[in-house]
Amino acid sequence: MRATRPDLTAAPWRKSSYSNQDGGDCVEIADGFPGVVPVRDSKRPEGAALVVPASAWRAFVAHVA
Numbered sequence: 001m002r003a004t005r006p007d008l009t010a011a012p013w014r015k016s017s018y019s020n021q022d023g024g025d026c027v028e029i030a031d032g033f034p035g036v037v038p039v040r041d042s043k044r045p046e047g048a049a050l051v052v053p054a055s056a057w058r059a060f061v062a063h064v065a
Contacts, residue, residue: 036051
């Protein structure tokens with residue numbers, strides 16, 4: 001079974017708290033999508049977004065923290 005990709009056109013993106021005013025190498029995530037976390041490059045908001053399972057995102061954040 002293939003999962004349906006969420007519509008991200010009106011997604012509430014938020015930038016990493018580690019971002020600085022100069023842009024930096026940062027990511028944005030969008031909240032409010034049950035079971036998944038959309039992720040994109042903050043320097044290229046018009047570019048593609050990855051949609052990862054929420055459990056994988058939690059494991060990633062725990063590992064880099």
